[in-house]
Amino acid sequence: MNEKKSWLGRALSARGVQSVVTAALGFVLLFIIFCILSPQFRSGNNIQNLFRQIAPTMIIGIGQGFVLITGNIDLSIGSVVGMACMTAGTLMSNGANPWLACLVALAMSLAIGLVNGVLVAKVGLPSFIATLGTMTLARGLAQLVNNNHNTNFIGNTAQGFRDTLYYDSFLGIYSTVWIAIILWVILWFLLSKTRTGRHIYAVGSNLDAAKLSGVNAFHTILITYMVSAFCSCLCGLVLLASAGMGTMDAGTTYEMYAVAACVIGGISTLGGTGILAGVIPGAGIWGILQNGLQFVGAPVALRNIIIGIIVIAAVMLDVVARTGRKKPKAKTK
Amino acid sequence: MTAKQEISEKGIGIMEEYIVEMEHINKSFAGVKVLKDVKFNLKSGEVMALLGENGAGKSTLMKILSGVYTRDSGSLRIFGKEQGDLDTKKARALGVAIIHQELNMCRHLTVAENIFLGREEKKGATLNNKDMAEKTKEVLDSLKIDLDPNEIVGNLSVSKQQMVEIAKALSIHAKVLVMDEPTSALTAKEINELFRIINQLKEEGCGIVYISHRLEELSHVADRVTVLRDGEFVMNGEFKDYTMDQLISFMVGREITEKFPRVKCPKGKKIFEVKNLNAGKLVRNINLELYEGEIVGIAGLMGAGRTETTRAIFGIDPKDSGQILVDGKEVKINKPMDAIKAGIVLAPEDRKKDGLCTKLSVRDNLALPNLDLLCNKIGKVNRKKEKELVDKAVQELNIKLASPELNAESLSGGNQQKVVVGKWLARNSRVVIFDEPTRGVDVGAKVEIYNLMNELKKQGVGVLFVSSELPEVMGISDRIIVMCDGRITGELSPEEATEDRILQYATQFEAKI
Ligand SMILES: Nc1ncnc2c1ncn2[C@@H]1O[C@H](COP(=O)(O)OP(=O)(O)OP(=O)(O)O)[C@@H](O)[C@H]1O
Ligand SMILES: [Mg+2]
Numbered sequence: 001m002n003e004k005k006s007w008l009g010r011a012l013s014a015r016g017v018q019s020v021v022t023a024a025l026g027f028v029l030l031f032i033i034f035c036i037l038s039p040q041f042r043s044g045n046n047i048q049n050l051f052r053q054i055a056p057t058m059i060i061g062i063g064q065g066f067v068l069i070t071g072n073i074d075l076s077i078g079s080v081v082g083m084a085c086m087t088a089g090t091l092m093s094n095g096a097n098p099w100l101a102c103l104v105a106l107a108m109s110l111a112i113g114l115v116n117g118v119l120v121a122k123v124g125l126p127s128f129i130a131t132l133g134t135m136t137l138a139r140g141l142a143q144l145v146n147n148n149h150n151t152n153f154i155g156n157t158a159q160g161f162r163d164t165l166y167y168d169s170f171l172g173i174y175s176t177v178w179i180a181i182i183l184w185v186i187l188w189f190l191l192s193k194t195r196t197g198r199h200i201y202a203v204g205s206n207l208d209a210a211k212l213s214g215v216n217a218f219h220t221i222l223i224t225y226m227v228s229a230f231c232s233c234l235c236g237l238v239l240l241a242s243a244g245m246g247t248m249d250a251g252t253t254y255e256m257y258a259v260a261a262c263v264i265g266g267i268s269t270l271g272g273t274g275i276l277a278g279v280i281p282g283a284g285i286w287g288i289l290q291n292g293l294q295f296v297g298a299p300v301a302l303r304n305i306i307i308g309i310i311v312i313a314a315v316m317l318d319v320v321a322r323t324g325r326k327k328p329k330a331k332t333k
Numbered sequence: 334m335t336a337k338q339e340i341s342e343k344g345i346g347i348m349e350e351y352i353v354e355m356e357h358i359n360k361s362f363a364g365v366k367v368l369k370d371v372k373f374n375l376k377s378g379e380v381m382a383l384l385g386e387n388g389a390g391k392s393t394l395m396k397i398l399s400g401v402y403t404r405d406s407g408s409l410r411i412f413g414k415e416q417g418d419l420d421t422k423k424a425r426a427l428g429v430a431i432i433h434q435e436l437n438m439c440r441h442l443t444v445a446e447n448i449f450l451g452r453e454e455k456k457g458a459t460l461n462n463k464d465m466a467e468k469t470k471e472v473l474d475s476l477k478i479d480l481d482p483n484e485i486v487g488n489l490s491v492s493k494q495q496m497v498e499i500a501k502a503l504s505i506h507a508k509v510l511v512m513d514e515p516t517s518a519l520t521a522k523e524i525n526e527l528f529r530i531i532n533q534l535k536e537e538g539c540g541i542v543y544i545s546h547r548l549e550e551l552s553h554v555a556d557r558v559t560v561l562r563d564g565e566f567v568m569n570g571e572f573k574d575y576t577m578d579q580l581i582s583f584m585v586g587r588e589i590t591e592k593f594p595r596v597k598c599p600k601g602k603k604i605f606e607v608k609n610l611n612a613g614k615l616v617r618n619i620n621l622e623l624y625e626g627e628i629v630g631i632a633g634l635m636g637a638g639r640t641e642t643t644r645a646i647f648g649i650d651p652k653d654s655g656q657i658l659v660d661g662k663e664v665k666i667n668k669p670m671d672a673i674k675a676g677i678v679l680a681p682e683d684r685k686k687d688g689l690c691t692k693l694s695v696r697d698n699l700a701l702p703n704l705d706l707l708c709n710k711i712g713k714v715n716r717k718k719e720k721e722l723v724d725k726a727v728q729e730l731n732i733k734l735a736s737p738e739l740n741a742e743s744l745s746g747g748n749q750q751k752v753v754v755g756k757w758l759a760r761n762s763r764v765v766i767f768d769e770p771t772r773g774v775d776v777g778a779k780v781e782i783y784n785l786m787n788e789l790k791k792q793g794v795g796v797l798f799v800s801s802e803l804p805e806v807m808g809i810s811d812r813i814i815v816m817c818d819g820r821i822t823g824e825l826s827p828e829e830a831t832e833d834r835i836l837q838y839a840t841q842f843e844a845k846i
Contacts, residue, residue, distance in 0.1 A: 193459040198442075202450050205439035212401060212437050214422035214451035272441035 019266020019274070023281035026264075026314060030285060034292035041295040048174060052166075054287035055180040056235045060254055061261030061279040062187050063231030066224040068262050069191075071204040071271025072120055072127035074228045077258050079138035080109050081251025084236030086142040089151035089246020098161035106233050112138050113229025117222030135255070143248050151246035165241035176238055183234065187227065188276045196223060204271030261286050264314050285314065350376045351410075352540050353398065353509055358407035360393055362743070365735045367393050371407075371566045373559055375509065375540040380531060380554045382572060383544045384584050385561035386775040387747025388733045391544050392434055394561070395511045398542075399431040400424035411509070422451070430507035432498050434514045434544070434773070435685060440487030445469040447486055448501045472504045477526055491518045491683070492635055499527065503534075510534065511542040516550060517773050520635040528553050546747070546775050548577060549804065560584055585777040593808025594780060596787045600811075601625025603661070604795045605677075605764045610655030612645035614638075615819040619655070623764060623795035628786055630810030631799045633839045638819035639799040640682055643766050647672045647679040659763055673702070676763035680753050680770060682799070688753035691742035695734060696723045698741050698752055703759045726755035731781055747774040754782060765789055767798040771805060783809050803832050817841050 035042040060077050067074040084105040091101035112134050119130035155162065168175040191197040199220045202210040211217050232251075239250050263269060264285050265278025289310060293303040353375040360368040368390045375381050383391050396402045398409070400419035409416045411427050419427075438447055445466045454461045454468075469482035478496045486494060495518045502510060512531075516524050531541060531554050543554055551558075551572065559569040560583040567583050575583075582588050605623035610616060615638030623629055631639050644650045646657060648666040656663055657675075664675040672679070681687040689698055700707055700719050707718050723737050730751040734744055741752060754770060767786070771779045786796050786809065800806050806813055807830050815823040815838035823838030 189459075195453045195455060195460060198446060198450075198453055198460060201442060202439045202446075205441040206437065209437035209439050209447075210450065212421055212433065214420070214425060272439065 017275065017277075020278045020281060022317070023265050023278060023285060023314070027281045027284040027288060030288050030292065034288065034295065038292070038295040041292055046291070046295070048169075048172065050288065050291045052174040052176045053291055054283050055174075055176040056238050057254075057257050057261050057286050058180045058279055058283035059183060059231050059235045059238070060228075060258040061265070061283045062184060062276060063228035064255065064258035065262045065265075065267045065274065065276055065279050066187070066191065066200065066227045067127070068259070068267050068269055069200050069204045069271060069274060070221050070224050071207070072221065072224070073131065073259070073269065074116065074225060075128065075131040075255045076112055076116060076134040076138055077228060077232045078251040078254035078256075079135045079142065080112050080229055080232035081236040081239065081254050082142040082248065083112070083138045083145075084109050084233040085240045085250040086145050086151065086246040086248060088237055089154060089240050090146040092154040092158040092161065092240075093152040093245070095157050098158040101158075102161075102237055105237065106230070108141070109229045109233035109236075110226055113226040114222070116229070117218075117225035120225070121218040121221035142250075146246065146248075148248070150248055153245050154240070155244050162241040162244060165238050167241075176242075179234065179238070183231065184276065184280070190227075191276050196220065200224060201272060204273075206272075257286060260311050264311060285310075352377045352412055354408075354410040355394070355398065356408045358394065358397060358409070359405045360390075360397060360402065361405060363735075366564060368397075368404075368564045371561065371564070373398075373566075374569075375542060376557075377508070377538045377540045378535050379556040380535060380541045380543050381569075382551050382555035382558040383542055383561070384548075384558055384580060385567075386563075386584055386777055387773075388563075388745035389561040389584075389775075390564040391561055392513055392745070395431060395513060395542060395544070398424070398509070399429050399511060401431075425452070425505055428506070428508035429511070430502040430505050430509070431511040432502045432513060432515050434517075436491070436494055436498060436518075438486045438494050438497065441485065443483050443485055444473075444480055444489075444497050444500075445482035447497060448472065448482075448504050450501075452505070468504065469500070472500045476500055476503070476530060490636070492520050492523060495519055496523060499530075503530070507539060509540050509542075511544075513544045514546065514773055515543075516545060516547060524550070546773060546779075547802065548580070548776065562586055581776050584775065589776060589780060592776070592780065593805065594783055594787060595809065596791060598626035598790055600627055601793060604659065604793075605797075606656075606658040606661075607646060608656040608658070610642070610645060610657070611653040612650055612655075613641065613653070613819075615641040616645050616652075617819040619821060621797075621814060621821070623797060625793045625795065626790055627811040628790050628796040628798065628809055629812045629814060630806040631797065631814050631816060632801075632803065632806045632835050633816035635801065637816040637839065639816050640768055641819070642816070643679055643681075643768050643797075643799060647677065647766065649679075673760075676761075677766065678702075678757040678760060678762045678764070679766045680757060680768065682768035682772070684749050684753050685742075689741045689749060692740055694738045695727075695732070695741050695744065695752055696720075696737040699723050699726050699737070699755055702756050706759065722759050726752075726758050729758065730755050730785065731778070747778050750774050751778065751782070754785065758785075762794060764795045764797065767796070769799060769801065771800070771802065779805070803835055806830075806835070807832075815839050818843055 040046060060081065064074055064077060087108055088101040088105040091104060092098050116131055116134055119125045120127045164175060165179065166176055170178060191200060199210065199215045202215055203217050203220050207217060236251060240246055261279050261282035262274065265282030267274025267278050289307045293306060298306065351374045355371065355373040358368050358371040371390070371394060373394060385391050393402065397404045400421045400423055403418040411429065439450065448469050449465045454464050466482040473480050473482065476496065476499065478500065480493065486497060489497065495515065499515060515527060519527065534541060545551065555572040557569060558572050558580060560567040560580065562584060602625055603622055604625050607619055607621045610619040619642055633639050641650065645652050648668045648671050657666055659675050659677065666672045666675065685691060690701070696719065699722065703722060704714065707714050707722065709715060727737060732748050732751045732755065734748060741749060744752065750770065750773060757765060770782050774782065786798065789796050807827060810827060813825045813827065813830050813835065814821055815835055817839050822841040825834060
């Protein structure tokens with residue numbers, strides 16, 4: 001039963017490509033629908049904005065994707081976003097060098113990533129529990145850094161930072177989007193071209209087999225949490241640049257946006273499957289719904305309900321499509 | 334100091350030929366001693382059969398050799414060099430490879446990715462996928478396995494996956510190769526291929542440790558044997574110096590007089606009937622009947638549709654058409670619960686995947702399908718009844734365990750199998766279907782499972798069992814059904830059955846039009 005597949009067939013059946021294609025088609029479809037329904041949506045200005053809105057979700061989606069592929073989850077993402085935002089914001093509003101402030105925020109974020117990795121891969125806590133703990137912890141730090149207050153406006157002291165991360169544009173594309181693209185390319189390379197990337201898939205697919213083959217599972221899982229923390233920090237800085245001030249509840253529930261972006265894009269929460277390309281349409285669908293529904297005049301409550309339903313439907317469609325076509329159990333007798 | 338050195342040098346002089354020497358090896362898990370002062374040695378260019386009952390410690394000993402576990406005490410010498418604690422990477426670097434008893438594949442990765450897992454080849458910073466795929470192809474070709482290195486492993490049949498596992502071990506050009514029950518999931522053709530490779534490796538000077546419960550295989554490959562019993566070394570020696578019965582008595586510590594005990598029962602009334610059952614490509618127009626007091630064996634090659642038939646009967650896979658009758662009354666079976674209610678139970682083939690909740694305790698596993706009998710009206714489990722049920726199963730099947738509170742995964746393979754079977758003992762079933770009940774089970778335990786089947790038969794239960802081991806099908810069944818390509822191609826009484834005739838039916842493939 002070893003039929004040779006065509007090149008295209010192979011490409012489509014490779015890890016998760018199908019789901020990415022489905023999600024991309026979904027994105028295009030939504031895009032067309034909203035374009036038809038709303039003239040404001042299809043204005044050039046909004047299209048630019050739309051992609052800038054999608055970028056932060058994509059950034060954290062990439063981080064969550066790394067963690068999900070190992071079969072774990074990172075619930076601390078939203079809080080690390082908030083913590084990075086508040087830390088850098090506090091320093092900047094007090095006149096510190098903005099880039100130094102970013103480095104401090106990054107160091108703190110990576111420390112959370114380190115704790116996550118150690119708790120999950122060394123201590124052996126279930127990732128859901130471990131990162132639930134650090135989620136609360138990081139949120140506490142976000143509140144602590146400026147004494148339980150949001151920060152002052154940073155536009156006077158760090159406008160250059162705001163421009164670089166949010167307002168500048170190049171080739172008609174905002175810098176935030178460029179940041180997401182560059183991040184994606186680097187991490188895509190790490191995940192799909194390097195040994196570390198291979199080990200990430202192996203650990204998620206079968207932890208025992210990976211260990212028995214000499215894979216250092218601790219390092220591998222630790223790296224994914226560090227990547228996730230890095231992405232969260234970047235997202236927090238983008239939020240800071242965009243809002244012009246640090247808010248203590250910045251990034252709340254973003255970990256779930258990140259999961260949604262991944263799952264819509266075909267990265268299974270069970271580990272071992274999915275490709276980083278999926279995060280792009282995944283975050284895209286998430287962002288376009290937020291943006292588009294607003295323009296067709298749906299009230300917030302209705303928007304949330306619709307988005308919830310569409311996320312479930314998208315994932316269900318994917319599951320049905322995959323299991324429906326599955327050959328009868330490979331194990332035969 | 335010098336005296337010691339002298340001795341060890343002399344030692345090397347004499348023992349030169351041993352490439353692996355393990356002495357006084359001790360190992361405990363959670364305070365339970367599973368290896369006690371065990372010794373083991375291996376020469377280059379030989380096949381050492383490692384024998385013992387389930388739970389004797391064979392896999393544990395070999396895992397110590399290959400760096401999966403570390404020993405508590407004792408010495409380990411590989412190529413004459415004393416080794417401290419190994420890990421899998423170090424062992425591999427020394428040339429020790431192991432094919433584990435349980436499949437250890439990353440289902441989502443490709444064949445090549447699995448084979449090179451943990452020692453990927455790189456070109457600069459990136460993986461050299463092309464090179465690895467080519468090398469994989471070479472190994473697969475040398476094994477005569479027709480597989481695409483880029484195929485996802487999860488899409489392969491169990492036997493193909495097992496061959497990939499073997500290819501993985503071979504690809505590191507090991508000088509010490511441990512095979513822990515490599516054949517339990519292979520087809521006859523693949524087994525022959527494996528034996529050919531083993532002989533080839535022997536000629537190249539590779540030392541091979543061969544663990545198997547299929548004792549009839551040993552005569553094809555074994556040069557020497559080591560026997561363990563209950564974690565202790567019993568004997569080693571030249572294979573040809575001993576008879577199989579002697580080896581068996583070393584393993585189990587007593588004589589086994591009847592390898593296939595048979596009880597005579599009068600054939601009673603018809604209790605079970607399958608009419609024109611169709612379910613997918615591998616279950617086509619199946620008709621079979623089962624009478625009180627008989628055991629019916631289903632033989633056939635891998636891929637003949639036997640497991641699929643049992644799954645369709647039991648309501649796991651959907652049926653396309655067909656009827657199932659219990660005691661002459663038609664029963665509708667759409668899901669396993671329907672089958673259980675109708676008095677049909679199934680002990681499935683893949684114990685790790687379908688048969689057990691490996692993370693639950695043995696007690697929980699045994700109680701699981703019987704909770705309706707154990708619970709009171711509000712659903713509280715009656716602990717006393719549960720304990721009785723568990724104790725009875727453990728006793729009747731002679732399941733070796735420290736405590737029924739331990740996870741099912743901590744049991745040895747054969748004892749896990751007994752738990753799968755034991756789950757159904759408490760139910761007064763009409764029909765019991767066993768799918769490969771003795772896979773990975775030691776000689777003594779096999780007899781216990783046969784006795785269990787005989788016991789059911791005496792109680793008037795219909796027993797249907799699928800097996801790939803012809804001697805047992807012929808030894809235990811009152812009637813043998815042979816399948817090929819999803820159809821029943823023949824039926825034989827034990828008197829008429831010979832291996833040749835069964836194989837003849839089992840290879841009656843439809844002419845391709
Ligand atoms: N990881 C573990 N934790 C606890 N107990 C274990 C573990 N691995 C093995 N054991 C116990 O050690 C004993 C020896 O097990 P082992 O797997 O070596 O047996 P075996 O000889 O390979 O048996 P089989 O023929 O069934 O494979 C068994 O009693 C088993 O329950
Ligand atoms: Mg074993």
